[in-house]
Amino acid sequence: MTLHTPSTSEPRAARARGVFVTGTDTEIGKTFVSCAILHALRGIGVRPAAMKPIASGAVWRDDAWHNDDVDALVDAAAVELPPEIMTPYLFPTPAAPHIVAAREGATLDIARIVACHDDAQARADYVVVEGVGGFRVPLDEQLDTGDLAVALGLPVVLVVGMRLGCLSHALLSAEAIVARGLTLAGWVANRIDPDFALADANIDTLRRRFASPGVASGPGRLPYAVPMLGIVPFLKPAQPRIAAASLDVAPLLAASDREGRPDDA
Numbered sequence: 001m002t003l004h005t006p007s008t009s010e011p012r013a014a015r016a017r018g019v020f021v022t023g024t025d026t027e028i029g030k031t032f033v034s035c036a037i038l039h040a041l042r043g044i045g046v047r048p049a050a051m052k053p054i055a056s057g058a059v060w061r062d063d064a065w066h067n068d069d070v071d072a073l074v075d076a077a078a079v080e081l082p083p084e085i086m087t088p089y090l091f092p093t094p095a096a097p098h099i100v101a102a103r104e105g106a107t108l109d110i111a112r113i114v115a116c117h118d119d120a121q122a123r124a125d126y127v128v129v130e131g132v133g134g135f136r137v138p139l140d141e142q143l144d145t146g147d148l149a150v151a152l153g154l155p156v157v158l159v160v161g162m163r164l165g166c167l168s169h170a171l172l173s174a175e176a177i178v179a180r181g182l183t184l185a186g187w188v189a190n191r192i193d194p195d196f197a198l199a200d201a202n203i204d205t206l207r208r209r210f211a212s213p214g215v216a217s218g219p220g221r222l223p224y225a226v227p228m229l230g231i232v233p234f235l236k237p238a239q240p241r242i243a244a245a246s247l248d249v250a251p252l253l254a255a256s257d258r259e260g261r262p263d264d265a
């Protein structure tokens with residue numbers, strides 16, 4: 001019989017790290033880019049886990065509820081979390097979370113998600129947390145997903161779905177993220193719409209806005225330069241492992257090293 005004695009010399013990250021992935025809207029590639037980030041991290045030797053703390057839209061298959069985002073994130077992550085830790089709130093009905101939660105008599109409790117996140121952090125080198133929809137999706141009468149990001153204390157990645165209307169959505173989202181005192185650690189231009197006219201010029205517009213804190217000082221402007229993590233091309237088939245090659249995740253690791261939960265001080 002072999003006894004396994006846990007070794008204290010096994011390599012572990014000095015402090016678990018992570019990122020909160022938000023986007024300019026729903027269906028603009030948060031899951032796809034989160035999966036690409038997971039692959040990119042694995043490519044540099046990090047063993048990441050993923051959370052989708054609130055998911056709506058699930059089907060019953062093989063004795064379990066399945067949500068597309070959750071399944072994709074599980075496939076991309078190196079560390080698989082217990083389902084109730086990865087997704088403490090999973091609703092079958094594909095609708096706004098606070099509405100489906102209320103219909104099912106549930107309350108979306110941020111403290112419960114933070115506890116699951118603490119657990120996830122103890123199990124992995126890095127935790128990629130995918131938000132819901134855009135940055136401010138209501139969780140109840142008062143709170144929204146911005147409050148969730150604040151409670152998790154994570155740097156934020158903004159996925160910009162490159163399509164008509166994305167410029168204002170991107171700038172509004174960035175403004176809201178910074179207004180909450182969060183670090184906008186990077187943004188990703190995701191070429192979600194292959195027919196978007198003058199996509200390069202739009203990407204360039206955002207690149208200049210995000211890179212020029214001096215020019216952009218004043219009300220509602222970014223106080224610091226935000227790195228672009230990459231331009232993800234329209235891919236068919238959409239394979240996150242391929243998209244990972246378009247991303248530079250080094251700024252995320254640097255942002256996590258700077259960031260800490262308030263009680264880490």
Ligand SMILES: Nc1ncnc2c1ncn2[C@@H]1O[C@H](COP(=O)(O)OP(=O)(O)OP(=O)(O)O)[C@@H](O)[C@H]1O
Binds near residue numbers: 031133232234238
């Ligand atoms: N760069 C891309 N090239 C091709 N297809 C893409 C790309 N990015 C995303 N997609 C596809 O677009 C669809 C929506 O992407 P995804 O599910 O990642 O969006 P989301 O923002 O996570 O949506 P939700 O708000 O529902 O969580 C998916 O079918 C995905 O495969």
Ligand SMILES: [Mg+2]
Binds near residue numbers: 032069
């Ligand atoms: Mg998603």
